[in-house]
Amino acid sequence: MKKIGFQAAAIALALGFAWYLVANTVDNLAARNIASGFGFLGREAGFEIGETGGLAYGAADTYLRALAVGLGNTFRVAVLGIVGATVLGFLVGLGRLSENPLVRGATAAYVEFLRNTPLLVQLFFWYALITEAFPSPREALSPLPGVFLSNRGIFFPLPGSWPVLEGFNFSGGGHLSPEFAALLAGLVLYTATYIAEIVRAGILSVPKGQLEAARALGLERRPTLRHVVLPHALRVIVPPLSSQYLNLVKNSSLAVAIGYPDFVSVANTAINQTGQAIEGVALIMAVYLTISLALSALMNWCNARLLARG
Amino acid sequence: MKRLFLLALAFCSLAHAQQSTLDAVRARGTVACGTNTGLAGFSQPDSKGVWRGIDVDVCRAVAAAVFGDASKVRYVPATTQQRFTALQSGEVDLLSRNTTWSFSRDAGLGFNFTGVNFYDGQGFMVWKKLNVKSAKQLNGATICVQPGTTTELNLADYFRANRMTFKPVVIDKLEEVLNAYFAGRCDVFTTDMSGLVSVRGSRAPNAAEHVILPEIISKEPLGPLVRHGDDRWFDIVKWSLYAMIEAEELGLTSRNIDEQARTSKDPSVQRFVGASGDLGKMLGLDNRWAFNIVKQVGNYGESFEANLKPLGFERGQNALWKDGGLMYSPPIR
């Protein structure tokens, strides 16, 4: 009984303090004549966004729509990044256990090198590489018919739509911007190093007896890997994978530095144009929290299924 | 990001009993001045690490007025994105950083602009090899721009009004956005004309490869600003800038002010240098506040000569009103 009393008092105190902070903030904002509230979401944004990932957007649209475009861009790079990093991470993790010393050495060097340099530096490197090394659109390289590489990114044909040089740039076809490509490459190559280590550790954790039993049954190396090693290893691999996925999503907010209009980049612009930093930061936190919780839930579900399969 | 949290903290802080900015500055012993991260002629550290430029001179003028010592400034470089939170959160006492005085910043962000130290307008810089002669030919261009600027908004307006489209590449740091432009990622870089001239003169690997188009698409009155809510500090910053402009009009310079203070019988000069009247006291400052500004920093014209002339700037709109420009100080009396 007494315990409950204490707890209630503690909760009341915390709520009271929170209320005090909020009230104080609102007061101070009003005293300094800084606008507050989420009303700005419905106002015209007034700025353009470089890539909209298929969503229709123009400067006359609202802040809300601008933020949605940013969120879409975050999703695009995060989903592709997770897929890419997982595939590459598994290959490299297996490579590190290869019987071929060359493969072992190369994968080890890759992991050590990329894991020990800051991701931001890597992003600048990939971005500079793409923008500096490739020619201008008028002198674009064309390795395959309809595919054009330039410092404006990669243009490639889509069914019924072929890229053509028009004025300043190509139009038509599909397009990967240098910002997107650099961010995706950076995230995939960086996160894959961590995933590779997780995969390697997972495989090493499979008891030797399992392998010997498989060999005794006359299984070849590949089927052994598929049917014996991986199912065991996955149970060790999946839980830490989730935190790598979360890291990738959070790291994608480094996009601002190389001009990819992800959610944080668009939200920052909105903060600057409206001055509503508190609301903007609250939105950023809410979005990342939601993504993180959803991703964790998904991975937990995955893990549960894996365990249930026994 | 860190700044934003600082901001949140500052707003939530229990300190309702607010200390005046002047007291805080005096207690600290320096004026915290938000500057550009590096824009030649406006605010940039020279090879010895000494900050120079016409925006820097406003910071120094305020320090000269408050402390009688123009060197008592702590410079806080801020990008286009960081500058407003730096001021709102109290990290800096004033922002003197080629910032456009606009309605929504003045009325909505909780700031007061204290005047204009450079009248400017937005322009476009283009790769010469593209053979573009007018901004009207920029349909479809890729344009590098910094976020959180009036530039970004005017750009969208201009293309909408002229029924043209463009692709923005938006990068926070000036250094990085310029790298992208100079690498050829963008056809065009856009900002205030002053920024274009400064950047072409001081950052372009080869200035001759770039042309600045003739169109000026906006009004960009650049000036210092302070937080709402401290009128005394607002007055100090405002009149520190006006003192520089008024000094030019009175013909007072860093070189002749000692002598003028001793010999001039002109009542405006006597008031200005603090030999008569008590203007300084009305600001809560030493009566020689304006004398110290001119003696240590110089008048507006001197600052312009020293910082902007070498980069090829003409006085133009920034000449004194009596010479056909827009620079005009209300009477200091």
Ligand SMILES: N[C@@H](CCC(=O)N[C@@H](CS)C(=O)NCC(=O)O)C(=O)O
């Ligand atoms: N006057 C405009 C633009 C001023 C501006 O920030 N210009 C850029 C380009 S010259 C700049 O100074 N960047 C330097 C930096 O980010 O430190 C505004 O107030 O929004």
